[in-house]
Amino acid sequence: MSKRILVTGAHGQLGQELQGLAVAHPDDRFDFVTRAVFDLEDELQMRDYLEQTQPDYLINCAAYTAVDRAESEPEKADIINHKAVGFLAGWCAKNSCRFLHISTDYVFDGASAKPYQETDVTHPQSIYGLTKLKGEQAAQAMNPDVIIIRTAWVYSEFGNNFVKTMLRLMQERDTLNIVKDQVGSPTYAADLAQAILKIVYNVNWIPGIYHYSNTGRISWFDFAQTIKNVAQLDCELHSIPTTSYPTPASRPAYSLLDTKKIQKIYTVSIPDYESSLIRCLNQLNAQ
Incomplete structure (x- = not known):
């Protein structure tokens, strides 16, 4: 039986990677939707689209991701990252639609010394992190069958990102200063997109939170160094502490996520x- 799969955030990094993979499932x-036809700030528009x-x-890749701007636009961030997510989860619960939602390492405080497990205590340090956490909580309250995937440091050949x-x-430039005291692991959106489709096409749907x-x-400094080496560039890199690069929203000092659960339950193999x-760089070179 064929599936009808709705993906929000079509212009985002993950949305565009999923579009590339969708061709393998003719x-x-x-349906890949953008804000023009599926605005997370417009409940009526979302309901109409879903009913039709x-x-x-429903794979929700859309989010308010402007981490620093969220500090001055908390209401907008809350509508998109929290209230809309609760609405979508509730609609899916009532209409026999599986709901998969993307979340973030920012729900944690970054004070850990070991990779965060799905069951670890959350403690967001920014408006962005708080609204994403409230979105997770609303989704699970409205729909116990929801799957939430937390990820971190996402990049791809699409959109704006660190790489x-x-x-x-x-x-x-000849020289660049890069923060050295924030630790994590990057996520190539193409790899995450494959993991998402592996879940969607699995015979078992096991609700809950995954990393x-x-x-x-x-x-970040190490990541920049690796980019420089792989791309064979000459720029001189200098490491700096977070305190030398102040931002409106605080960044987690530690963003490593424990991914054993998704590997075990969905036999997802995760590349280094x-x-x-x-x-990713080969893809960019080929463009």
């Missing part, structure tokens, strides 16, 4: 960050 109907299309799966910014700046990022433990980075 028997199923994928009646999806079997593309570094490539551009390293070609424009996904590529393997490896690095700082460096091999995924090489794949």
Whole structure:
């Protein structure tokens, strides 16, 4: 039986990676929607679209992700990251639609010394993190059948992200200062998109929270160094502490996620960050 799969955030990194993978499933109907037709701030518009299309799966990749701007736009961030998510989860519960929602490492305070497990205590340190956590809670309250995937440090050949910014700046400048005391593991959106579809096409739907990022433990400085080496660029990199680069929203000092659960339950194999980075840079070179 064919599936009808609705994906929000079509112009985002994850949405665009999913579009690339959807062509391998010609028997199923994928609807990739943008804010123009599916605005998370417009409940009536969302309801109308859902009622008309009646999806079997809803993958919510859309979010308010401007971490610093959220500090001055808390209401807007809350509508998109929290209230809309609760609405979507509730609609799916009433209409036999599976709901998969993307969340973030920002729900934690970044004070851990070991990779965060799905059951660890949340303690967001920013408006963005708080609204994403409230979205998770609303989704689970409205729909016990929901799957939530937390991820971190997402990049791809699409949109704006750390990898593309570094490539551009390293070609424009002789030296760059990069934060060294924030630790995590990057996530190549193409790898996460494959994991999402592996869940959607699995015979078992096991609700709950899962963590996904590529393997490896690095700082932003280390990541920049790897980008420089792989891309064979000459820019000189200097490591700086977070205190030298103040931002309106605080960043987690530690963002590593324990991914054992998703690997075990859905037999998802997770590539290391460096091999995924090489794949992404090859894609960018081919464009």
